[in-house]
Amino acid sequence: MTHEKQEKPRYFEAAAITDADAFKQVVQSRRSVRKFTQTQIPDEILQDCLDLALLAPNSSNLQPWMFYVVQSEAPKQALVKACMGQLAARTAAELIVCVARTDRIDELAAENIRQFTLPKVPKAVKSYYRLIGLNYKTGLLNSIGHAKKLAYGIASKFTPLPITAFSPADRKLWAVKSTALACENLVLALRAYGFDSCMMEGFDESHVRKILKLNSEEYPVMVIAAGERAEDGVFWPQLRFDRNLFIQKI
Ligand SMILES: Cc1cc2nc3c(=O)[nH]c(=O)nc-3n(C[C@H](O)[C@H](O)[C@H](O)COP(=O)(O)O)c2cc1C
Structure with missing residues:
Protein backbone atom coordinates (compact mmCIF):
# COMPACT_ATOMS: atom_id res chain seq x y z
CA MET A 1 0.00 0.00 0.00
CA THR A 2 1.40 3.38 -0.95
CA HIS A 3 1.17 6.25 1.44
CA GLU A 4 1.18 9.04 -1.07
CA LYS A 5 0.31 12.30 0.61
CA GLN A 6 -2.98 13.49 -0.72
CA GLU A 7 -2.66 16.74 -2.70
CA LYS A 8 -4.47 19.55 -1.00
CA PRO A 9 -6.89 21.33 -3.33
CA ARG A 10 -5.12 24.49 -4.37
CA TYR A 11 -6.25 27.70 -5.95
CA PHE A 12 -4.60 28.89 -9.14
CA GLU A 13 -4.86 32.33 -10.67
CA ALA A 14 -2.86 32.91 -13.81
CA ALA A 15 -0.93 36.18 -14.07
CA ALA A 16 -2.78 38.37 -16.57
CA ILE A 17 -0.86 39.72 -19.52
CA THR A 18 -0.29 43.41 -18.95
CA ASP A 19 1.03 46.41 -20.84
CA ALA A 20 3.99 48.09 -19.16
CA ASP A 21 3.97 50.96 -21.65
CA ALA A 22 0.34 51.77 -20.91
CA PHE A 23 1.08 51.66 -17.17
CA LYS A 24 4.12 53.92 -17.64
CA GLN A 25 2.03 56.39 -19.57
CA VAL A 26 -0.48 56.59 -16.73
CA VAL A 27 2.19 56.96 -14.03
CA GLN A 28 4.37 59.37 -15.96
CA SER A 29 1.52 61.63 -17.05
CA ARG A 30 0.05 61.95 -13.54
CA ASP A 103 -13.04 51.35 14.37
CA ARG A 104 -14.03 48.40 12.17
CA ILE A 105 -11.12 46.02 12.71
CA ASP A 106 -13.11 43.35 14.58
CA GLU A 107 -16.09 43.69 12.24
CA LEU A 108 -13.99 43.33 9.08
CA ALA A 109 -11.91 40.51 10.58
CA ALA A 110 -15.17 38.60 11.07
CA GLU A 111 -16.20 39.42 7.49
CA ASN A 112 -12.91 37.92 6.24
CA ILE A 113 -14.02 34.61 7.75
CA ARG A 114 -17.68 34.94 6.78
CA GLN A 115 -17.02 35.89 3.17
CA PHE A 116 -13.91 33.78 2.60
CA THR A 117 -13.49 33.19 -1.12
CA LEU A 118 -13.14 29.41 -1.09
CA PRO A 119 -15.89 26.99 0.04
CA LYS A 120 -13.95 25.82 3.11
CA VAL A 121 -12.30 28.37 5.39
CA PRO A 122 -8.86 27.01 6.35
CA LYS A 123 -8.34 26.63 10.10
CA ALA A 124 -5.30 28.91 9.97
CA VAL A 125 -7.36 31.67 8.38
CA LYS A 126 -10.03 31.37 11.08
CA SER A 127 -7.47 31.51 13.87
CA TYR A 128 -5.67 34.42 12.23
CA TYR A 129 -8.79 36.56 11.96
CA ARG A 130 -9.93 35.64 15.46
CA LEU A 131 -6.65 36.95 16.85
CA ILE A 132 -5.81 39.83 14.53
CA GLY A 133 -7.93 42.36 16.42
CA LEU A 134 -5.66 42.03 19.44
CA ASN A 135 -2.72 43.11 17.32
CA TYR A 136 -4.26 46.58 17.08
CA LYS A 137 -5.89 46.87 20.49
CA THR A 138 -4.19 49.18 22.96
CA GLY A 139 -6.74 49.18 25.81
CA LEU A 140 -7.84 51.69 28.40
CA LEU A 141 -5.02 54.15 29.21
CA ASN A 142 -2.92 52.19 26.72
CA SER A 143 -2.73 49.26 29.18
CA ILE A 144 -2.62 46.61 26.44
CA GLY A 145 -0.18 48.74 24.40
CA HIS A 146 2.25 48.99 27.35
CA ALA A 147 1.95 45.26 28.10
CA LYS A 148 2.60 44.39 24.46
CA LYS A 149 5.62 46.71 24.35
CA LEU A 150 7.14 44.95 27.33
CA ALA A 151 6.40 41.47 26.01
CA TYR A 152 7.58 42.28 22.47
CA GLY A 153 10.78 43.87 23.77
CA ILE A 154 11.73 40.57 25.40
CA ALA A 155 10.28 38.12 22.86
CA SER A 156 11.74 39.81 19.76
CA LYS A 157 15.23 39.13 21.13
CA PHE A 158 14.50 35.47 20.45
CA THR A 159 12.18 35.53 17.44
CA PRO A 160 11.14 38.07 14.79
CA LEU A 161 7.70 39.55 15.44
CA PRO A 162 5.39 41.44 13.09
CA ILE A 163 4.49 45.10 13.48
CA THR A 164 1.84 45.65 16.13
CA ALA A 165 0.20 48.67 17.76
CA PHE A 166 1.82 49.79 21.00
CA SER A 167 -0.27 52.97 21.03
CA PRO A 168 -3.29 54.53 19.30
C1 LIG B 1 -0.02 63.58 1.03
C2 LIG B 1 0.04 64.69 0.03
C3 LIG B 1 -0.47 65.92 0.35
C4 LIG B 1 -0.46 66.97 -0.58
N1 LIG B 1 -1.07 68.14 -0.27
C5 LIG B 1 -1.17 69.10 -1.22
C6 LIG B 1 -1.96 70.25 -1.00
O1 LIG B 1 -2.56 70.44 0.05
N2 LIG B 1 -2.04 71.17 -1.98
C7 LIG B 1 -1.41 71.03 -3.18
O2 LIG B 1 -1.52 71.90 -4.04
N3 LIG B 1 -0.67 69.90 -3.43
C8 LIG B 1 -0.55 68.94 -2.49
N4 LIG B 1 0.13 67.79 -2.75
C9 LIG B 1 0.77 67.61 -4.05
C10 LIG B 1 2.31 67.68 -3.95
O3 LIG B 1 2.70 69.01 -3.76
C11 LIG B 1 2.87 67.07 -5.24
O4 LIG B 1 2.53 65.73 -5.29
C12 LIG B 1 4.40 67.21 -5.31
O5 LIG B 1 4.79 68.55 -5.35
C13 LIG B 1 4.94 66.51 -6.55
O6 LIG B 1 4.33 66.97 -7.75
P1 LIG B 1 3.58 65.98 -8.74
O7 LIG B 1 2.47 65.34 -7.95
O8 LIG B 1 3.05 66.83 -9.86
O9 LIG B 1 4.58 64.97 -9.20
C14 LIG B 1 0.14 66.77 -1.85
C15 LIG B 1 0.65 65.50 -2.16
C16 LIG B 1 0.58 64.48 -1.25
C17 LIG B 1 1.09 63.11 -1.64
Whole structure:
Protein backbone atom coordinates (compact mmCIF):
# COMPACT_ATOMS: atom_id res chain seq x y z
CA MET A 1 0.00 0.00 0.00
CA THR A 2 1.40 3.38 -0.95
CA HIS A 3 1.17 6.25 1.44
CA GLU A 4 1.18 9.04 -1.07
CA LYS A 5 0.31 12.30 0.61
CA GLN A 6 -2.98 13.49 -0.72
CA GLU A 7 -2.66 16.74 -2.70
CA LYS A 8 -4.47 19.55 -1.00
CA PRO A 9 -6.89 21.33 -3.33
CA ARG A 10 -5.12 24.49 -4.37
CA TYR A 11 -6.25 27.70 -5.95
CA PHE A 12 -4.60 28.89 -9.14
CA GLU A 13 -4.86 32.33 -10.67
CA ALA A 14 -2.86 32.91 -13.81
CA ALA A 15 -0.93 36.18 -14.07
CA ALA A 16 -2.78 38.37 -16.57
CA ILE A 17 -0.86 39.72 -19.52
CA THR A 18 -0.29 43.41 -18.95
CA ASP A 19 1.03 46.41 -20.84
CA ALA A 20 3.99 48.09 -19.16
CA ASP A 21 3.97 50.96 -21.65
CA ALA A 22 0.34 51.77 -20.91
CA PHE A 23 1.08 51.66 -17.17
CA LYS A 24 4.12 53.92 -17.64
CA GLN A 25 2.03 56.39 -19.57
CA VAL A 26 -0.48 56.59 -16.73
CA VAL A 27 2.19 56.96 -14.03
CA GLN A 28 4.37 59.37 -15.96
CA SER A 29 1.52 61.63 -17.05
CA ARG A 30 0.05 61.95 -13.54
CA ARG A 31 0.70 65.40 -12.17
CA SER A 32 -0.77 67.32 -9.30
CA VAL A 33 -3.33 69.49 -11.04
CA ARG A 34 -4.34 72.70 -9.31
CA LYS A 35 -6.90 73.97 -11.80
CA PHE A 36 -9.70 71.98 -13.41
CA THR A 37 -12.19 72.73 -16.20
CA GLN A 38 -15.93 72.65 -15.55
CA THR A 39 -16.23 69.23 -17.21
CA GLN A 40 -17.82 66.66 -14.93
CA ILE A 41 -16.46 63.16 -14.44
CA PRO A 42 -19.12 60.73 -15.72
CA ASP A 43 -20.49 58.84 -12.74
CA GLU A 44 -19.68 55.40 -14.16
CA ILE A 45 -16.03 56.45 -14.53
CA LEU A 46 -15.89 57.88 -11.02
CA GLN A 47 -17.44 54.72 -9.59
CA ASP A 48 -15.01 52.54 -11.53
CA CYS A 49 -12.06 54.59 -10.22
CA LEU A 50 -13.35 54.16 -6.67
CA ASP A 51 -13.71 50.42 -7.23
CA LEU A 52 -10.10 50.32 -8.44
CA ALA A 53 -9.04 52.23 -5.31
CA LEU A 54 -10.66 49.48 -3.22
CA LEU A 55 -8.47 46.87 -4.93
CA ALA A 56 -5.34 48.30 -3.30
CA PRO A 57 -3.28 45.92 -1.21
CA ASN A 58 -4.04 46.42 2.45
CA SER A 59 -2.88 45.09 5.77
CA SER A 60 -4.44 41.69 6.60
CA ASN A 61 -7.19 42.48 4.08
CA LEU A 62 -8.89 44.55 6.79
CA GLN A 63 -9.59 47.39 4.31
CA PRO A 64 -9.25 50.16 6.91
CA TRP A 65 -10.46 52.98 4.69
CA MET A 66 -13.45 55.05 3.77
CA PHE A 67 -13.98 57.34 0.80
CA TYR A 68 -16.47 60.15 1.29
CA VAL A 69 -17.50 61.52 -2.11
CA VAL A 70 -18.76 64.97 -1.20
CA GLN A 71 -21.24 66.11 -3.84
CA SER A 72 -23.99 67.98 -1.99
CA GLU A 73 -23.61 71.72 -2.34
CA ALA A 74 -23.44 72.80 1.32
CA PRO A 75 -20.87 70.25 2.58
CA LYS A 76 -18.85 70.69 -0.63
CA GLN A 77 -18.60 74.44 -0.09
CA ALA A 78 -17.67 73.85 3.55
CA LEU A 79 -15.01 71.38 2.41
CA VAL A 80 -13.53 73.87 -0.05
CA LYS A 81 -13.27 76.30 2.86
CA ALA A 82 -11.70 73.60 5.06
CA CYS A 83 -9.15 73.11 2.25
CA MET A 84 -8.35 76.78 2.75
CA GLY A 85 -9.95 77.68 -0.55
CA GLN A 86 -7.13 76.07 -2.54
CA LEU A 87 -7.65 76.52 -6.28
CA ALA A 88 -7.60 72.74 -6.80
CA ALA A 89 -10.47 72.36 -4.31
CA ARG A 90 -12.40 75.34 -5.66
CA THR A 91 -12.31 74.16 -9.29
CA ALA A 92 -12.54 70.38 -8.75
CA ALA A 93 -15.47 68.50 -10.27
CA GLU A 94 -15.23 66.06 -7.35
CA LEU A 95 -13.86 66.23 -3.84
CA ILE A 96 -13.18 62.93 -2.14
CA VAL A 97 -12.16 62.75 1.50
CA CYS A 98 -10.02 59.68 2.08
CA VAL A 99 -10.29 58.48 5.65
CA ALA A 100 -8.34 55.82 7.52
CA ARG A 101 -10.49 53.91 10.03
CA THR A 102 -9.52 51.86 13.02
CA ASP A 103 -13.04 51.35 14.37
CA ARG A 104 -14.03 48.40 12.17
CA ILE A 105 -11.12 46.02 12.71
CA ASP A 106 -13.11 43.35 14.58
CA GLU A 107 -16.09 43.69 12.24
CA LEU A 108 -13.99 43.33 9.08
CA ALA A 109 -11.91 40.51 10.58
CA ALA A 110 -15.17 38.60 11.07
CA GLU A 111 -16.20 39.42 7.49
CA ASN A 112 -12.91 37.92 6.24
CA ILE A 113 -14.02 34.61 7.75
CA ARG A 114 -17.68 34.94 6.78
CA GLN A 115 -17.02 35.89 3.17
CA PHE A 116 -13.91 33.78 2.60
CA THR A 117 -13.49 33.19 -1.12
CA LEU A 118 -13.14 29.41 -1.09
CA PRO A 119 -15.89 26.99 0.04
CA LYS A 120 -13.95 25.82 3.11
CA VAL A 121 -12.30 28.37 5.39
CA PRO A 122 -8.86 27.01 6.35
CA LYS A 123 -8.34 26.63 10.10
CA ALA A 124 -5.30 28.91 9.97
CA VAL A 125 -7.36 31.67 8.38
CA LYS A 126 -10.03 31.37 11.08
CA SER A 127 -7.47 31.51 13.87
CA TYR A 128 -5.67 34.42 12.23
CA TYR A 129 -8.79 36.56 11.96
CA ARG A 130 -9.93 35.64 15.46
CA LEU A 131 -6.65 36.95 16.85
CA ILE A 132 -5.81 39.83 14.53
CA GLY A 133 -7.93 42.36 16.42
CA LEU A 134 -5.66 42.03 19.44
CA ASN A 135 -2.72 43.11 17.32
CA TYR A 136 -4.26 46.58 17.08
CA LYS A 137 -5.89 46.87 20.49
CA THR A 138 -4.19 49.18 22.96
CA GLY A 139 -6.74 49.18 25.81
CA LEU A 140 -7.84 51.69 28.40
CA LEU A 141 -5.02 54.15 29.21
CA ASN A 142 -2.92 52.19 26.72
CA SER A 143 -2.73 49.26 29.18
CA ILE A 144 -2.62 46.61 26.44
CA GLY A 145 -0.18 48.74 24.40
CA HIS A 146 2.25 48.99 27.35
CA ALA A 147 1.95 45.26 28.10
CA LYS A 148 2.60 44.39 24.46
CA LYS A 149 5.62 46.71 24.35
CA LEU A 150 7.14 44.95 27.33
CA ALA A 151 6.40 41.47 26.01
CA TYR A 152 7.58 42.28 22.47
CA GLY A 153 10.78 43.87 23.77
CA ILE A 154 11.73 40.57 25.40
CA ALA A 155 10.28 38.12 22.86
CA SER A 156 11.74 39.81 19.76
CA LYS A 157 15.23 39.13 21.13
CA PHE A 158 14.50 35.47 20.45
CA THR A 159 12.18 35.53 17.44
CA PRO A 160 11.14 38.07 14.79
CA LEU A 161 7.70 39.55 15.44
CA PRO A 162 5.39 41.44 13.09
CA ILE A 163 4.49 45.10 13.48
CA THR A 164 1.84 45.65 16.13
CA ALA A 165 0.20 48.67 17.76
CA PHE A 166 1.82 49.79 21.00
CA SER A 167 -0.27 52.97 21.03
CA PRO A 168 -3.29 54.53 19.30
CA ALA A 169 -0.81 56.44 17.12
CA ASP A 170 0.62 53.12 15.88
CA ARG A 171 -2.92 51.92 15.11
CA LYS A 172 -3.62 55.10 13.15
CA LEU A 173 -0.35 54.71 11.22
CA TRP A 174 -1.33 51.13 10.40
CA ALA A 175 -4.61 52.28 8.83
CA VAL A 176 -3.07 55.29 7.09
CA LYS A 177 -0.52 53.12 5.25
CA SER A 178 -3.19 51.03 3.51
CA THR A 179 -5.44 54.04 2.90
CA ALA A 180 -2.64 55.93 1.16
CA LEU A 181 -2.14 52.98 -1.19
CA ALA A 182 -5.82 53.11 -2.11
CA CYS A 183 -5.49 56.86 -2.71
CA GLU A 184 -2.70 56.22 -5.19
CA ASN A 185 -4.83 53.61 -6.97
CA LEU A 186 -7.60 56.20 -7.19
CA VAL A 187 -5.50 58.95 -8.76
CA LEU A 188 -3.88 56.53 -11.22
CA ALA A 189 -7.29 55.19 -12.20
CA LEU A 190 -8.52 58.74 -12.83
CA ARG A 191 -5.44 59.38 -14.99
CA ALA A 192 -6.05 56.14 -16.93
CA TYR A 193 -9.49 57.54 -17.79
CA GLY A 194 -7.95 60.86 -18.90
CA PHE A 195 -8.91 62.76 -15.73
CA ASP A 196 -6.62 64.35 -13.17
CA SER A 197 -6.32 64.99 -9.48
CA CYS A 198 -4.57 66.74 -6.66
CA MET A 199 -3.95 65.00 -3.37
CA MET A 200 -4.32 67.55 -0.60
CA GLU A 201 -3.40 67.49 3.05
CA GLY A 202 -3.66 71.23 3.17
CA PHE A 203 -6.94 71.12 5.07
CA ASP A 204 -8.11 71.87 8.57
CA GLU A 205 -8.72 68.50 10.19
CA SER A 206 -11.15 69.76 12.81
CA HIS A 207 -13.30 71.36 10.09
CA VAL A 208 -13.28 68.18 7.98
CA ARG A 209 -14.18 66.10 11.04
CA LYS A 210 -17.14 68.36 11.68
CA ILE A 211 -18.38 68.40 8.07
CA LEU A 212 -18.31 64.60 7.82
CA LYS A 213 -19.22 63.92 11.46
CA LEU A 214 -16.23 61.61 11.80
CA ASN A 215 -15.79 59.57 14.96
CA SER A 216 -12.52 59.63 16.90
CA GLU A 217 -11.27 56.47 15.18
CA GLU A 218 -11.69 57.92 11.68
CA TYR A 219 -8.68 59.88 10.46
CA PRO A 220 -8.87 62.07 7.36
CA VAL A 221 -5.69 61.25 5.42
CA MET A 222 -6.13 63.44 2.39
CA VAL A 223 -8.72 65.18 0.26
CA ILE A 224 -8.49 64.29 -3.41
CA ALA A 225 -9.61 66.96 -5.85
CA ALA A 226 -10.48 65.45 -9.22
CA GLY A 227 -11.62 66.61 -12.62
CA GLU A 228 -10.44 67.47 -16.09
CA ARG A 229 -7.07 69.23 -16.24
CA ALA A 230 -7.34 72.89 -17.29
CA GLU A 231 -4.83 73.96 -19.93
CA ASP A 232 -2.95 75.92 -17.27
CA GLY A 233 -3.70 73.37 -14.53
CA VAL A 234 -0.11 72.25 -13.95
CA PHE A 235 2.05 75.02 -12.57
CA TRP A 236 5.57 73.77 -13.34
CA PRO A 237 7.47 70.77 -14.73
CA GLN A 238 7.83 67.75 -12.48
CA LEU A 239 10.93 67.58 -10.30
CA ARG A 240 12.46 64.43 -8.87
CA PHE A 241 15.93 64.23 -7.36
CA ASP A 242 18.76 61.90 -8.32
CA ARG A 243 17.54 58.32 -7.87
CA ASN A 244 20.73 57.45 -6.00
CA LEU A 245 19.45 59.55 -3.11
CA PHE A 246 16.57 57.12 -2.67
CA ILE A 247 17.63 53.71 -3.90
CA GLN A 248 20.39 51.76 -2.29
CA LYS A 249 21.60 48.29 -3.02
CA ILE A 250 22.67 46.42 0.09
C1 LIG B 1 -0.02 63.58 1.03
C2 LIG B 1 0.04 64.69 0.03
C3 LIG B 1 -0.47 65.92 0.35
C4 LIG B 1 -0.46 66.97 -0.58
N1 LIG B 1 -1.07 68.14 -0.27
C5 LIG B 1 -1.17 69.10 -1.22
C6 LIG B 1 -1.96 70.25 -1.00
O1 LIG B 1 -2.56 70.44 0.05
N2 LIG B 1 -2.04 71.17 -1.98
C7 LIG B 1 -1.41 71.03 -3.18
O2 LIG B 1 -1.52 71.90 -4.04
N3 LIG B 1 -0.67 69.90 -3.43
C8 LIG B 1 -0.55 68.94 -2.49
N4 LIG B 1 0.13 67.79 -2.75
C9 LIG B 1 0.77 67.61 -4.05
C10 LIG B 1 2.31 67.68 -3.95
O3 LIG B 1 2.70 69.01 -3.76
C11 LIG B 1 2.87 67.07 -5.24
O4 LIG B 1 2.53 65.73 -5.29
C12 LIG B 1 4.40 67.21 -5.31
O5 LIG B 1 4.79 68.55 -5.35
C13 LIG B 1 4.94 66.51 -6.55
O6 LIG B 1 4.33 66.97 -7.75
P1 LIG B 1 3.58 65.98 -8.74
O7 LIG B 1 2.47 65.34 -7.95
O8 LIG B 1 3.05 66.83 -9.86
O9 LIG B 1 4.58 64.97 -9.20
C14 LIG B 1 0.14 66.77 -1.85
C15 LIG B 1 0.65 65.50 -2.16
C16 LIG B 1 0.58 64.48 -1.25
C17 LIG B 1 1.09 63.11 -1.64
